[in-house]
Amino acid sequence: MATPWTITVDCADARLLAEFWSAALGYAPAPPPTGFETWEAWMIHHEVPADEWGDVAAISDPDGAGPRISFLRVDEPRTVKNRLHPDLQVSGGRHLPAELRGERLAAEARRLCALGARVVEEHRSPGSPHVDHLWMADPEGNDFCIV
Structure with missing residues (x-):
């Protein structure tokens, strides 16, 4: 059996890259996890500080064929060519x-x-x-x- 997987991209601006890759791939914002009406409700439940809510964004294939992609804000800038790329x-x-x-x-x-x-x-x-x-x-x- 295959292992479920997603891709996470470290970045400076999670929302900017989520919007770009959503448009580039024909993806949509990822729905909140099962059991939560909104991402905000999920973050409140998990006690994520409000000032960190913009540090992550996620998109998914509306047809369910492609992997989910998450974008995570990090402090370090990209410094070398990617070894893995789409x-x-x-x-x-x-x-x-x-x-x-x-x-x-x-x-x-x-x-x-x-x-x-x-x-x-x-x-x-x-x-x-x-x-x-x-x-x-x-x-x-x-x-x-x-x-």
């Missing part, structure tokens, strides 16, 4: 013409940049003028790729 599969796959995949990547890059991301580097297929994938950074500089 690849957003937006081009349709290598079975499609490279030109079409490149157009889809460019459109998604524009959308994500409008949300606060930035392109770090374009990677082209060997011997091709077309972009194969893009290395990007979210609003806090965390690495991800669109492929």
